Amino acid sequence: MLVSKGRFFKLEFVMWNLKLRHSVxxxxxxSLALGPLAHSLLAMPPTQRTVFSNGMVLLVSEEHTLPFATxxxxxxxxxxxxxxxxxxxxxxxxxxxxxxxxxxTITTIHEELDFMGASLNASAGRDxxxxxxKTLKKDxxxxxxxxxxxxxxxxxxxxEVQREVEKALAAIQSDEDRPEVVAEKAFQKAxxxxxxxxxxxxGTKESLPKITREAILQFYxxxxxxxxxxxxxxxxxxxxxxxxxxxxxLEKWPVGKVPEESFKAAFGREKQTVKIDxxxxxxxxxxxxxxxxxxxxxxxxxxxMNYILGGGxxxxxxxxxxxxxxxxxYSVASFFDPGKYPGSFQIILQTKNSSAREAIDLSLEQLERxxxxxxxxxELEGAKEYLVGSFPMRLDTQAKLVNFLCQVEYYGLGLDYPxxxxxxxxxxxxxxxxxxxxxxxxxxxNLLVVVANLKEAGLE
Numbered sequence: 001m002l003v004s005k006g007r008f009f010k011l012e013f014v015m016w017n018l019k020l021r022h023s024v025x026x027x028x029x030x031s032l033a034l035g036p037l038a039h040s041l042l043a044m045p046p047t048q049r050t051v052f053s054n055g056m057v058l059l060v061s062e063e064h065t066l067p068f069a070t071x072x073x074x075x076x077x078x079x080x081x082x083x084x085x086x087x088x089x090x091x092x093x094x095x096x097x098x099x100x101x102x103x104x105t106i107t108t109i110h111e112e113l114d115f116m117g118a119s120l121n122a123s124a125g126r127d128x129x130x131x132x133x134k135t136l137k138k139d140x141x142x143x144x145x146x147x148x149x150x151x152x153x154x155x156x157x158x159x160e161v162q163r164e165v166e167k168a169l170a171a172i173q174s175d176e177d178r179p180e181v182v183a184e185k186a187f188q189k190a191x192x193x194x195x196x197x198x199x200x201x202x203g204t205k206e207s208l209p210k211i212t213r214e215a216i217l218q219f220y221x222x223x224x225x226x227x228x229x230x231x232x233x234x235x236x237x238x239x240x241x242x243x244x245x246x247x248x249x250l251e252k253w254p255v256g257k258v259p260e261e262s263f264k265a266a267f268g269r270e271k272q273t274v275k276i277d278x279x280x281x282x283x284x285x286x287x288x289x290x291x292x293x294x295x296x297x298x299x300x301x302x303x304x305m306n307y308i309l310g311g312g313x314x315x316x317x318x319x320x321x322x323x324x325x326x327x328x329x330y331s332v333a334s335f336f337d338p339g340k341y342p343g344s345f346q347i348i349l350q351t352k353n354s355s356a357r358e359a360i361d362l363s364l365e366q367l368e369r370x371x372x373x374x375x376x377x378x379e380l381e382g383a384k385e386y387l388v389g390s391f392p393m394r395l396d397t398q399a400k401l402v403n404f405l406c407q408v409e410y411y412g413l414g415l416d417y418p419x420x421x422x423x424x425x426x427x428x429x430x431x432x433x434x435x436x437x438x439x440x441x442x443x444x445x446n447l448l449v450v451v452a453n454l455k456e457a458g459l460e
Contacts, residue, residue, distance in 0.1 A: 003006050026392045033128055045395075046403060047415050052247065052406045054255045055227030059405050059415075063398060069140050069235025071133040071147060072400040074406045077223035078127040080196035080263065080341070088203015091124040092164055093219045097131070099160035101137065101153040106160055109146065118143050120150070124133070126197055127340045133401025137236040141245055147306065154220065158213050165208050168426050172205050178338035179284040179351075179451040185273050187286045191344055195266040225256030234398045246342045253358045265342050270348055274419045275459055283356035283452030287363050288346035289442050294411050296340040300424040301432040302440060307383040308348055308375050308433065309366060317366050318347065328355045328362070340411075345440070351380045360448065367443035374430040386421045 024388040079090045098120065113120055115338060118135035120143075130268035175181040175239045185200055192198030203211070231250070233242050267290040292302065304309075310318035310333050317334045332349035347367075351359045395401050395418070408417050454460045 001002070004397040010133055018044050031158055033289070036287060042050070042399055045401070047202060049409075049415060050243070051389070052226065052251050054253060055225075056249055056250055057230045057296070057409055058242070059409060060237070060242050061232075061234045061401060061405065062238060063234055063401070064236050066398075067236050068398070069135060069137060069139045069233060069237050070402045071135075071144070071148075071234075072232045072402040073131040073151060073407055074230040074410060075129040075131070075224055076127075076228045076233075076258070077129050077219070078125050079199065079201040080126050080217075081223065081259075081261070082196070082203075085207060086203075086215060087207040088168060088201070089211055089215060089219050091201050092130065092161070092168070092208075092211055093224075094122045094124040094129040095164050096156045096207055096216050097150050097220070097224075099131040099164070100157045102155055103149055103153065104146075106157070109150065111148055112142070115144060116153045120146065124201055126201055130403075130406070134399075137143050140237065140241075144245055146431075150225070150339075151224070152253050156213050156216050161213050163330070165211065168202050169205055170459075172200075172208075179278055179280055179282075180348075181350075182278070183274060183284045183286050186451070187288060187344070187447065189286065189348070189446055190274050190449065191268050192270055193266060194264060196263060197254075197339070197341070199345065217360050220254075222259050225258060226250060226253045227255050228258045228348040230406055230409045232402050232409070234287075234405070235258045235404045239434050242457050259460045262321075263341050265440055267342075267432065271444065271445045272447050274449045275454055276308070276449075278451055278452045280451070281353065282350045283353050283359075283450055283457050284348075284350055285356060285360060285363075285452075286449040287313070287360065287367075287446050288344050291336045291343040291345040292338050292440065293340065293342045296338065296342075298333065298436050298440070299338065301428050301436045302372065303387060304383045304425065304428045305370065305375075305433045305436050306334055306336055307387060308379045309370050312386065313382060315379075315386070317365060317370070318349075321366060322349065322351075322359055322362050326358075328352075328359045332359075332363075354458075356450060356452055356457040356459065360450075364443050364446070367441050367446075371434070371437045371441055371443070374434050377430070380428070380430055380433065384425050384428065387410060387425045391418065391421055 030356070045061045046062055047059055050058045052058065077090055079087070082089045092313060096451065098106070098109065100109070104112070109120070116135055116139040117134065118139060120133050122129065122131045133143050133147045188200070189198055208414070221346070292299065296302070310316045313319065316333070318334060322328050322332050323330065329349045329351045332347070334345070334347045336345050337343040347363050349359060394404050407413070450457065450459060452459065
């Protein structure tokens with residue numbers, strides 16, 4: 001599948017993908033049984049879109065089955081905006097808005113959340129920052145007041161900021177003991193030299209100590225503006241309630257000038273191997289290359305092609321060849337990671353050190369195979385049925401729907417996207433799959449990252 005929510009892909013996702021195939025079987029069967037009528041099952045709950053006078057976009061979707069609401073604010077201020085030498089600044093700014101305001105200390109914020117039984121979180125990704133609130137309907141007015149306070153009046157207390165820096169440094173140190181994360185960081189660094197996507201969202205142990213409170217405040221003042229934000233509310237509310245409670249507060253938030261962006265989509269273009277020696281029993285392997293952006297017109301053909309190659313769990317060719325036939329890996333998967341700008345394509349797997357070379361060769365064979373011969377009609381139809389049939393799983397909780405709506409607005413997909421999605425997928429032909437495989441996959445100039453006991457793997 002194509003993954004667009006964050007940079008780090010963990011092996012847990014592979015297992016989730018395998019389990020998901022069973023949970024979505026019902027939807028696939030319904031799609032087959034109802035034919036065209038199944039399209040209506042993909043319709044999103046009614047959503048109202050409003051643009052405030054200060055440029056902020058508001059999306060409201062009523063969902064009254066449970067007495068709570070989920071609110072999410074997207075700020076177009078991800079780690080790709082980090083200045084050189086201050087990697088991690090976007091994420092520290094996101095974390096910092098929860099550290100205190102002109103009205104509330106961090107202790108007061110936590111006390112209010114505990115009293116309401118609510119949650120409030122903020123974090124940055126490579127493209128944007130998300131601020132999320134979940135609260136009971138009866139406490140929505142209090143929750144919204146707190147949300148707007150941290151969003152518009154943060155003070156970034158020096159002592160609390162330093163604690164966040166220390167936490168981030170500790171997490172980076174801890175990641176050194178996670179070979180899958182070590183591999184991913186090495187892959188991103190090698191694939192994106194001189195590219196804003198090339199550094200970890202959290203930053204590095206070299207950059208974080210250089211980030212000051214003043215730098216965080218300047219980043220906040222540059223990007224945290226209503227005309228650079230999307231607000232989504234889903235839950236036991238009405239559009240009228242949200243407008244009456246939020247509009248007076250948010251329209252006081254003044255418009256700001258957002259810095260112009262010059263994104264250099266640079267990639268490592270030569271065949272490259274990165275080997276990292278660790279005293280471990282399992283080799284962690286990533287094979288990959290440059291990917292695509294979310295607005296690429298071949299996005300849906302790539303979705304189908306990748307499902308067949310390695311995104312389809314037990315139905316994929318990589319799993320069949322590497323796991324089922326030879327038992328070399330418990331999990332193996334491929335995915336595109338599209339963003340606002342071109343991201344990556346990756347095959348990830350773990351195998352015994354002694355079988356690392358064989359697993360790598362088999363993966364490359366499957367890349368070449370899908371470029372040389374059309375996929376079977378059975379593979380094509382299976383991929384389409386799964387991708388369409390599993391789509392409702394993206395909308396079945398408030399949290400998922402809030403995130404989905406943010407994505408829809410951010411990427412300009414349109415509120416009728418769920419209704420159009422089946423036709424996008426069903427229009428893909430075997431010729432389309434072959435065409436995009438030839439165009440976007442480059443097995444001869446791949447980037448290979450291996451974290452393993454290199455002597456046991458025969459890769460010294």
